[in-house]
Amino acid sequence: xxxxxxxxxxxxxxxxxxxxxxxxxxxxxxxxxxxxxxxxxxxxxxxxxxxxxxxxxxxxxxxxxxxxxxxxxxxxxxxxxxxxxxxxxxxxxxxxxxxxxxxxxxxxxxxxxxxxxxxxxxxxxxxxxxxxxxxxxxxxxxxxxxxxxxxxxxxxxxxxxxxxxxxxxxxxxxxxxxxxxxxxxxxxxxxxxxxxxxxxxxxxxxxxxxxxxxxxxxxxx
Amino acid sequence: xxxxxxxxxxxxxxxxxxxxxxxxxxxxxxxxxxxxxxxxxxxxxxxxxxxxxxxxxxxxxxxxxxxxxxxxxxxxxxxxxxxxxxxxxxxxxxxxxxxxxxxxxxxxxxxxxxxxxxxxxxxxxxxxxxxxxxxxxxxxxxxxxxxxxxxxxxxxxxxxxxxxxxxxxxxxxxxxxxxxxxxxxxxxxxxxxxxxxxxxxxxxxxxxxxxxxxxxxxxxxxxxxxxxxxxxxxxxxxxxxxxxxxxxxxxxxxxxxxxxxxxxxxxxxxxxxxxxxxxxxxxxxxxxxxxxxxxxxxxxxx
Numbered sequence: 001x002x003x004x005x006x007x008x009x010x011x012x013x014x015x016x017x018x019x020x021x022x023x024x025x026x027x028x029x030x031x032x033x034x035x036x037x038x039x040x041x042x043x044x045x046x047x048x049x050x051x052x053x054x055x056x057x058x059x060x061x062x063x064x065x066x067x068x069x070x071x072x073x074x075x076x077x078x079x080x081x082x083x084x085x086x087x088x089x090x091x092x093x094x095x096x097x098x099x100x101x102x103x104x105x106x107x108x109x110x111x112x113x114x115x116x117x118x119x120x121x122x123x124x125x126x127x128x129x130x131x132x133x134x135x136x137x138x139x140x141x142x143x144x145x146x147x148x149x150x151x152x153x154x155x156x157x158x159x160x161x162x163x164x165x166x167x168x169x170x171x172x173x174x175x176x177x178x179x180x181x182x183x184x185x186x187x188x189x190x191x192x193x194x195x196x197x198x199x200x201x202x203x204x205x206x207x208x209x210x211x212x213x214x215x216x217x218x219x220x221x
Numbered sequence: 222x223x224x225x226x227x228x229x230x231x232x233x234x235x236x237x238x239x240x241x242x243x244x245x246x247x248x249x250x251x252x253x254x255x256x257x258x259x260x261x262x263x264x265x266x267x268x269x270x271x272x273x274x275x276x277x278x279x280x281x282x283x284x285x286x287x288x289x290x291x292x293x294x295x296x297x298x299x300x301x302x303x304x305x306x307x308x309x310x311x312x313x314x315x316x317x318x319x320x321x322x323x324x325x326x327x328x329x330x331x332x333x334x335x336x337x338x339x340x341x342x343x344x345x346x347x348x349x350x351x352x353x354x355x356x357x358x359x360x361x362x363x364x365x366x367x368x369x370x371x372x373x374x375x376x377x378x379x380x381x382x383x384x385x386x387x388x389x390x391x392x393x394x395x396x397x398x399x400x401x402x403x404x405x406x407x408x409x410x411x412x413x414x415x416x417x418x419x420x421x422x423x424x425x426x427x428x429x430x431x432x433x434x435x436x437x438x439x440x441x442x443x444x445x446x447x448x449x450x451x452x453x454x455x456x457x458x459x460x461x462x463x464x465x466x467x468x469x470x471x472x473x474x475x476x477x478x479x480x481x482x483x484x485x486x487x488x489x490x491x492x493x494x495x496x497x498x499x500x501x502x503x504x505x506x507x508x509x510x511x512x513x514x515x516x517x518x519x520x521x522x523x
Contacts, residue, residue, distance in 0.1 A: 005298075005329055012325060016316040072312040076365070078278055079311070080329055081301040083294070218280035221273055 005082045006090050013064055013094030020063070021102045024056040028106035032113050050130065053106060054165050057138035058158055060098045065091060065145045066154055075221050084220040088146065092210055095142050099135075107131045122183040125192050126172070133168050136199040136206075137161050143206040147213050229287070230254045230376045230408035231275055236284035238270055245270050245432045247284065252410060252425060257402055259419030259440075260412040261510055262429035268412040269308065271429065272380045275410070276306050289375055302330070305369035308380035312361065313353040319364050320349035323371075330372040338371035344393060359386050366394060370401070377401065377409045383418050395422050416507040426506070428513045435517040440506070447509045448483035450491075451500040452476045458495035463487060467516045475499070479512050 034045035068074045110127040144157040180187040232251035245267045252258045262268045273279045277297030286293040291300035327333035345363040383391045401407050427437035454476050465482035488498045
């Protein structure tokens with residue numbers, strides 16, 4: 001057991017991903033400033049915000065796992081005094097942290113905007129549903145990329161994640177779902193609670209799947 | 222880093238590993254502490270698989286592995302505190318500089334020798350502020366070697382380390398390796414298909430082919446025992462059957478015998494039957510390696 005090497009590898013990933021984490025958070029701030037400039041700017045800012053959200057997940061998972069594997073830097077990391085299991089655990093922890101830190105900033109800002117005087121408080125649920133779905137998708141993607149050794153299959157996973165996100169946004173914006181969001185108070189509809197429950201279940205399942213998979217893996221390079 | 226007094230730097234006992242298209246068969250191999258072993262084999266022979274098993278990067282299907290007294294893979298973290306490993310297909314983290322990598326490795330290994338690292342920087346002509354993504358292939362290998370050597374490991378495991386290096390850099394590396402083992406507690410496992418490099422620096426040699434250990438012994442024993450004997454064979458003379466002849470090529474009046482256990486008495490045996498020994502040649506390690514592999518392949522069940 002060697003916690004110092006484990007955390008050194010986590011810090012290494014956060015250091016190498018720091019630029020992207022910062023850009024994601026700054027893009028989110030700019031988007032939220034943009035949405036205060038009228039209806040068109042609201043739509044453009046919203047789309048850019050969601051793009052930053054989902055793109056950061058894809059980039060972090062790809063860079064952290066695929067690039068290190070493809071570029072053979074994994075062999076260097078595994079030459080350090082750490083077991084294969086703990087190396088993969090460090091990738092999982094750094095992946096969630098690298099995604100989670102800017103995600104937290106974006107989520108806090110989004111919720112903050114809808115808490116401003118005059119804002120529709122119902123939109124807090126809308127923002128939460130989107131943000132939680134993005135986390136769940138990131139978790140699915142990270143688990144899948146951890147499991148897959150093939151680059152082609154990893155590409156398919158990323159494509160499926162994108163399609164799922166688009167479908168969710170369409171579902172979320174159906175009139176029967178959005179009605180509750182455009183009000184002065186937070187309303188937890190059946191759709192909202194079901195969606196959040198599914199997100200939580202996906203998070204737990206993918207995390208469990210990743211840990212089981214990692215504990216069974218015998219060959220790393 | 223201080224390591225317990227051990228007879229062997231590592232040992233593999235009956236180690237096997239099966240992949241879809243390759244099988245490492247019951248490999249038994251050990252390296253006495255303070256020595257350099259050259260693991261020699263053609264491409265795809267099983268050199269890298271052997272090293273990956275030793276480093277705990279893959280788990281063996283059978284057999285036992287020990288490195289510096291630690292069981293692998295169970296105690297791999299403890300073992301890797303005193304082992305440095307570099308392979309030709311290994312890369313550093315592309316988004317960082319060499320200076321960052323030096324700080325990173327130094328933070329993990331208490332035995333990191335900064336003065337030695339700076340000497341190696343000069344010797345290898347490397348610039349710490351340079352991003353590793355911009356290093357040439359040879360510079361990258363040198364950077365990896367610097368990071369491995371400055372840890373002052375008890376066991377250095379190198380998988381084809383010279384394959385990307387120019388002749389000057391290769392010479393520098395081999396000289397460096399010989400200096401390392403001047404300290405008799407440090408050991409090196411060096412895999413290569415370049416027998417010249419191996420012949421230059423190694424004490425022990427192991428030949429591996431198609432997942433099987435073909436032969437393993439002291440380098441001097443290889444060089445002393447193997448000979449190529451050129452013999453004149455007059456018409457009507459039949460060469461006697463000699464033990465330890467691994468290859469015999471017959472020309473019209475000349476025969477060439479290759480033996481893996483040369484004894485001067487062979488001259489008398491050959492000449493007794495009417496043949497005449499024309500010449501006895503020492504063999505290079507490359508010739509010995511090729512002869513060993515060919516013999517092993519000839520003995521394989523079809």
